[in-house]
Amino acid sequence: MLVPVLLGVSVVMFFITHVVPSSPARLIGGPHATEETIRQIESELGLDRPLHLQYGIYIRKVLSGDFGISIHSRNPVIEDLKNYFPATFELTSLAMLITLIIGIPLGVFSATHKDRAADHATRLFSLSGVAMPLFWLGLLLQLLLSSYFKLLPVGGRIDPLVTLLHPIRHMSGLYLIDTLITGNWPAFKSAVLHIILPTTTLVYFLLATLTRMSRSSMLEILRQDYIRNAMADGLPEKTIFYRYALRNALIPTVTIAGLTYGLLLGGDFLVEIIYSWPGLGFYAVGSMASLDFPAIMGVTMLVAVIFVTVNLIVDILYAVLDPRIRYG
Amino acid sequence: MGDLLLRVKDLYTHFYTFEGTVKALDGISLELKRAETLGLVGETGCGKSVTALSILGLIPCPPGKVEAAEIWFDGVDLLKLDKEEMRAIRGKKIAMIFQEPATALNPVFPVGEQTAEIIRIHKQVSKREGMQKAVEMFHLVGIPDPDRVSKKYPHELSGGMNQRVMIAAKLSSNPALLVADEPTTALDVTVQAQILQLMKGLVQRFRTAVIFITHDLGVVAEICDRVAVMYAGVIVESSKTRVLFENPRHPYTRSLLQAIPKLVERIDRLPVISGTVPSLINPPSGCRFHPRCSLADSPCKVEKPSPTSVEAEHWVSCFRYDQGD
Ligand SMILES: Nc1ncnc2c1ncn2[C@@H]1O[C@H](COP(=O)(O)OP(=O)(O)O)[C@@H](O)[C@H]1O
Ligand SMILES: [Mg+2]
Numbered sequence: 001m002l003v004p005v006l007l008g009v010s011v012v013m014f015f016i017t018h019v020v021p022s023s024p025a026r027l028i029g030g031p032h033a034t035e036e037t038i039r040q041i042e043s044e045l046g047l048d049r050p051l052h053l054q055y056g057i058y059i060r061k062v063l064s065g066d067f068g069i070s071i072h073s074r075n076p077v078i079e080d081l082k083n084y085f086p087a088t089f090e091l092t093s094l095a096m097l098i099t100l101i102i103g104i105p106l107g108v109f110s111a112t113h114k115d116r117a118a119d120h121a122t123r124l125f126s127l128s129g130v131a132m133p134l135f136w137l138g139l140l141l142q143l144l145l146s147s148y149f150k151l152l153p154v155g156g157r158i159d160p161l162v163t164l165l166h167p168i169r170h171m172s173g174l175y176l177i178d179t180l181i182t183g184n185w186p187a188f189k190s191a192v193l194h195i196i197l198p199t200t201t202l203v204y205f206l207l208a209t210l211t212r213m214s215r216s217s218m219l220e221i222l223r224q225d226y227i228r229n230a231m232a233d234g235l236p237e238k239t240i241f242y243r244y245a246l247r248n249a250l251i252p253t254v255t256i257a258g259l260t261y262g263l264l265l266g267g268d269f270l271v272e273i274i275y276s277w278p279g280l281g282f283y284a285v286g287s288m289a290s291l292d293f294p295a296i297m298g299v300t301m302l303v304a305v306i307f308v309t310v311n312l313i314v315d316i317l318y319a320v321l322d323p324r325i326r327y328g
Numbered sequence: 329m330g331d332l333l334l335r336v337k338d339l340y341t342h343f344y345t346f347e348g349t350v351k352a353l354d355g356i357s358l359e360l361k362r363a364e365t366l367g368l369v370g371e372t373g374c375g376k377s378v379t380a381l382s383i384l385g386l387i388p389c390p391p392g393k394v395e396a397a398e399i400w401f402d403g404v405d406l407l408k409l410d411k412e413e414m415r416a417i418r419g420k421k422i423a424m425i426f427q428e429p430a431t432a433l434n435p436v437f438p439v440g441e442q443t444a445e446i447i448r449i450h451k452q453v454s455k456r457e458g459m460q461k462a463v464e465m466f467h468l469v470g471i472p473d474p475d476r477v478s479k480k481y482p483h484e485l486s487g488g489m490n491q492r493v494m495i496a497a498k499l500s501s502n503p504a505l506l507v508a509d510e511p512t513t514a515l516d517v518t519v520q521a522q523i524l525q526l527m528k529g530l531v532q533r534f535r536t537a538v539i540f541i542t543h544d545l546g547v548v549a550e551i552c553d554r555v556a557v558m559y560a561g562v563i564v565e566s567s568k569t570r571v572l573f574e575n576p577r578h579p580y581t582r583s584l585l586q587a588i589p590k591l592v593e594r595i596d597r598l599p600v601i602s603g604t605v606p607s608l609i610n611p612p613s614g615c616r617f618h619p620r621c622s623l624a625d626s627p628c629k630v631e632k633p634s635p636t637s638v639e640a641e642h643w644v645s646c647f648r649y650d651q652g653d
Contacts, residue, residue: 225431231386232426233446233497234419247436323436323481 002308009304010062010297014055017293023047024071027291062301068294072287077298080283085302086173087157088272088279091195092264094176095202100257103207107214108249111222112241122211129208138201138274145197153194155276162190198275202268206260213256217249224248251321255314262310266303333504333537334360334383337397341375341382344391348609352378354561354616357635362504363535367548367569369584370558373605376541379558380507383539384424385414402504420450423498427510429490433482439490440466440478443497450501465496469526488519495527502534509541524551545584549573554641557581560606560616563635565649567642577638577649579621615646623648 025041026033033041042048046057061068067077110122146154153159158168158175166186171178176195179188221227222245230240267281276282280299287295319325336358343350352375360366368376381387382394385406399406402421406414418424426432434442443465444458453461459478466474469492482490491511498506508527512520528551531538540552548555548569556566557580565578576582606612606619614631618624627647635643638651 225426225428226434228386229424229426229432230434232384232418232424233449234415234417235445235449236415239445239449244434244437248434321436324483 001312002305005308006301006304009300010059011055013297013300014058015051017296018051018054020291024291024293028071058297067298067301070287070292070295070298072290072292072295077294080295081280081298081302082173084278084280084283087277088265088267088281090174090176091198091202091271091277091279092261092268094195095199095206096257096261096264098199098203099206099210102203103210104214104246104250104253106207107211107253108218108241108246110211110215111218112237114219122215126208126211126215129204130212132204134201134205134270135274137204138197138271141197141201142274152197155194155274157191157194157278158187159190159194162186198271198277201274202264202271209260210253210257214249214253217252218245221245221248247321251318254317254321258310258314258317262307262314265306265310267299331361332359333362333364333402334358335398335400336379336383337400339379339382339394339396339399341378341387341392341394344393350608351611352561352608353382354611354632356558356561356563358556358563358566360505360537360539362537363531364554365531365538365540365552367552367555368539368541368558369543369545369548369555371543371605373608374558375561375608376543376558377509378561380424380509380539380541383507384418384422385409386418386424419446419498419503420501421503422505422507423501423503424507425491425494425498425509425511428514429487429494430482430514432494433490435482438479438481439485439493440480443478443493443500446497447500461500462496465500466493469493469496469499469530471496486519487515488523491515491519491523492526495523495530499530499534499536503536505537505539506531507539507541510543511540512547513542513544527551545573545587557584560611561608562616562645563643564617564646565642565644566635567639571639571642577642577644577651578646579623579648579650580617582650617646621648 023038023042025038025045025047028041029037039048046054049057058068065078067081069075070077070080073080106122110119113119142154145152166184168175168178168184168187169182171181175191176188179185179191227240227245230244235244265280267279267284269281269285271277272279272281273285280302284296284299286292287299336356339353339356340351341353343352356375356379358366368379370376378387382396383399383401383406385394387394394407396407401417406417409417433439437445440459440462443462444455447453447461447465448455448458451458451461463474463478466478471477471489471492477485477489477493482493485493494511511527512523515523524547527538530536540548542548552569554566555569555572556563557572557578558564559580565572565576565581572581573585576585606616612619613629615621615624615628615633618628621628625648631647633645633647635645636649638644638649
């Protein structure tokens with residue numbers, strides 16, 4: 001599954017990036033570079049060879065873990081990815097975790113109190129989350145909490161000054177975890193303060209979808225015969241709602257949550273740009289702006305790997321939750 | 329009458345829907361003694377399931393609304409109980425079996441676990457004891473290799489096997505009343521007979537009273553002590569099973585019985601009851617059967633007939649019932 005997807009993605013991306021009528025060599029060389037310099041750069045980068053040969057070389061390098069050198073940052077792309085991806089992973093995972101913890105019970109509560117005040121409030125809230133553009137909410141929060149009340153930092157992942165005084169020992173690349181394990185409290189505090197706004201923005205957006213999703217699948221399940229049967233058996237509501245019904249309602253919810261998570265891991269561009277969060281999306285946008293083809297290729301390949309992996313995990317979870325799939 | 333278990337009096341269940349008020353039950357009254365089996369028969373849509381669900385307090389409201397003079401069960405008026413008290417009775421003293429065993433069991437839990445859960449709630453035993461008892465019950469209802477089957481999911485078992493699981497689960501708390509809503513309708517004919525025999529044997533053994541809902545008069549003849557015939561939300565006739573088959577009084581019952589050639593002699597064609605079941609949103613005035621009744625005359629169209637005793641334990645709701653013997 002993974003191999004054909006990656007091959008397909010790499011071929012398509014490779015040829016797209018190489019047929020666009022712009023020359024990375026010219027970009028590197030700058031506006032005043034002579035034709036000779038340009039040609040020299042091109043041959044250094046292998047850009048003068050036929051396209052299929054270039055692709056062959058690229059794939060061979062990729063297989064040995066070499067994604068080339070970023071034209072923009074002048075670092076090996078693989079190093080850049082290693083630096084930027086944990087930021088995205090940290091932000092997305094935290095947001096997803098919070099969303100699941102709040103969203104699923106909220107959806108269940110809403111469904112079991114259908115058409116009562118609590119349900120209407122929940123639905124209004126999720127509707128507002130769907131209707132409100134992500135960037136607008138982000139800017140609003142930024143304006144209010146950072147610029148006006150000065151409660152939280154405007155952007156970034158951590159205060160550089162803090163890291164200067166209290167350097168972070170990089171282990172997982174996740175600042176919250178690395179600082180927590182090493183007991184680096186000033187850095188931990190700074191990391192927490194920085195992650196609040198982007199997480200909140202993302203959670204609000206995700207919560208809207210997930211709450212609606214778990215509410216509607218819960219309502220669907222509550223109509224099923226086996227729920228009425230469980231009621232006829234005199235089981236407590238708690239068991240019926242949170243064990244019998246939720247376990248079934250989770251099946252579609254997990255799928256949606258998983259796919260969304262996979263998408264966001266590929267870079268939650270908007271949030272990362274708004275809050276200058278140095279993640280994959282931030283890096284990708286920078287690379288595109290500077291026609292940094294090796295970087296763009298690297299990001300694309302990573303995103304493909306992530307997406308396929310997340311899909312696989314969702315499939316496994318699906319089978320765990322639904323015994324009908326296991327043997328089918 | 330000291331052995332009375334259930335008395336439903338003037339039960340009206342209505343559903344308030346967008347299309348209008350569905351007057352599903354229009355004054356149902358019935359009585360049931362301990363260890364007695366009452367058949368509730370009638371065409372699809374006449375309100376059999378609604379009657380059962382009303383007794384168990386399982387009518388969703390909204391859109392439903394249940395009103396009755398009383399639903400007296402074993403010393404208490406069920407209508408006066410709160411949610412928690414009613415829950416304590418459901419599954420423990422009154423159990424209900426549904427028509428579709430395949431959809432009435434939870435698809436994501438093994439059948440043994442589901443059965444054990446019910447036992448655990450009502451007997452306040454540990455998980456392990458619940459499981460043991462569940463396997464015992466499985467054995468009792470004739471499930472081969474109950475240990476192995478208890479770990480299976482509903483989709484891995486046949487319809488008949490699932491219905492056996494259901495019966496095991498429902499009888500595990502030894503309820504005084506079992507409401508069986510067409511428990512064999514969804515099964516193959518041969519399996520139907522097996523399940524019927526199984527139920528008959530078990531309820532006799534445990535002295536469980538049963539309300540057996542069906543639209544199959546053959547089944548009624550086989551296992552019911554008494555029978556109540558329903559038409560469009562009303563019980564039109566009730567009596568001992570034998571009496572009803574030998575001497576039906578209500579025109580509706582008579583036409584129903586004529587539909588079973590085996591039980592009625594000197595019949596040369598199957599009579600079809602002309603007309604269809606009326607809408608329960610705008611039910612016919614007076615006797616709800618009058619538009620389809622060949623005997624109907626003016627009072628039938630305006631006045632609702634009330635149950636009349638024609639002999640001991642034989643009631644008919646009809647102005648023109650058959651009086652001749
Ligand atoms: N939840 C509901 N909402 C509206 N109408 C209902 C509902 N449940 C049952 N009814 C109506 O009540 C009537 C009796 O249904 P039911 O008791 O299921 O018939 P049956 O005798 O086949 O079991 C039908 O007309 C049905 O449409
Ligand atoms: Mg029914």
